[in-house]
Amino acid sequence: MYEKKIPKDFSCGFSVLMEIIGGKWKSYLLYLIHNGVHRPNELHKQMPSATRRVLNMQLRELEFHGMVKRVIYPELPPRVEYFLTEFGDSLLPVIFEMNEWGNNHLERFQKLITDKQLEAVA
Amino acid sequence: MYEKKIPKDFSCGFSVLMEIIGGKWKSYLLYLIHNGVHRPNELHKQMPSATRRVLNMQLRELEFHGMVKRVIYPELPPRVEYFLTEFGDSLLPVIFEMNEWGNNHLERFQKLITDKQLEAVA
DNA sequence: CTGCATCCTGAAAGATACTG
DNA sequence: CAGTATCTTTCAGGATGCAG
Numbered sequence: 035m036y037e038k039k040i041p042k043d044f045s046c047g048f049s050v051l052m053e054i055i056g057g058k059w060k061s062y063l064l065y066l067i068h069n070g071v072h073r074p075n076e077l078h079k080q081m082p083s084a085t086r087r088v089l090n091m092q093l094r095e096l097e098f099h100g101m102v103k104r105v106i107y108p109e110l111p112p113r114v115e116y117f118l119t120e121f122g123d124s125l126l127p128v129i130f131e132m133n134e135w136g137n138n139h140l141e142r143f144q145k146l147i148t149d150k151q152l153e154a155v156a
Numbered sequence: 157m158y159e160k161k162i163p164k165d166f167s168c169g170f171s172v173l174m175e176i177i178g179g180k181w182k183s184y185l186l187y188l189i190h191n192g193v194h195r196p197n198e199l200h201k202q203m204p205s206a207t208r209r210v211l212n213m214q215l216r217e218l219e220f221h222g223m224v225k226r227v228i229y230p231e232l233p234p235r236v237e238y239f240l241t242e243f244g245d246s247l248l249p250v251i252f253e254m255n256e257w258g259n260n261h262l263e264r265f266q267k268l269i270t271d272k273q274l275e276a277v278a
Numbered sequence: 279c280t281g282c283a284t285c286c287t288g289a290a291a292g293a294t295a296c297t298g
Numbered sequence: 299c300a301g302t303a304t305c306t307t308t309c310a311g312g313a314t315g316c317a318g
Contacts, residue, residue, distance in 0.1 A: 047258025
């Protein structure tokens with residue numbers, strides 16, 4: 035199905051999708067951009083625990099994969115904005131569905147983790 | 157949305173889902189088990205490039221997360237089989253959808269990679 | 279504000295060899 | 299056939315600092 039986190043074999047759809055949204059912040063980036071957060075600095079404020087460097091890297095990857103478009107305004111101070119492409123839009127429903135499934139089982143999952151931690155202590 | 161490949165913050169559904177199927181072979185394992193491949197050795201044959209050790213680890217994680225059930229037959233030679241739980245079943249549609257989206261854009265993506273590689277050579 | 283260059287760490291995955 | 303125990307490798311992601 036998929037061979038590596040960054041596989042060489044993209045023979046199945048799953049591997050392709052994982053390649054595109056497999057990055058640590060990519061899904062969130064897509065989500066935020068979709069919701070009107072377009073500038074790098076604003077995106078960063080929404081996920082302070084991520085580094086600007088990492089954000090840039092992932093944004094570039096998303097750009098390379100055709101999910102977002104990078105628009106540069108030749109101003110001073112410099113301004114850059116990211117927008118979803120049609121391709122990127124097409125992915126949103128899938129991400130939302132993934133998120134929804136997770137939310138549907140969130141409590142169960144958190145309980146699982148909590149119990150496990152209690153076990154570990156005991 | 158999600159903080160780490162193996163995050164500590166499971167406050168959003170996406171992170172939960174990524175925790176569960178984020179492993180290198182997990183989605184494929186679920187898929188194979190769903191399709192009637194139940195025994196570790198058979199599973200391994202379907203993905204020879206994975207190590208038995210890694211497969212075991214990921215199967216155990218899937219078991220821990222309640223996606224699969226491990227059944228041990230006290231025979232000689234020893235036999236073990238994995239089955240999807242209801243919980244695991246509920247995830248399949250999502251995985252299939254992810255796979256379908258990827259397949260729908262597979263050609264485009266492969267072309268992208270190919271072109272990129274040609275670029276790199278030039 | 280924007281991004282890049284450098285170095286570093288940690289966790290996942292591979293290799294190998296072992297037991298029941 | 300099943301699984302586990304080490305050791306090593308790999309690489310995405312983090313920390314920091316500089317530059318346009």
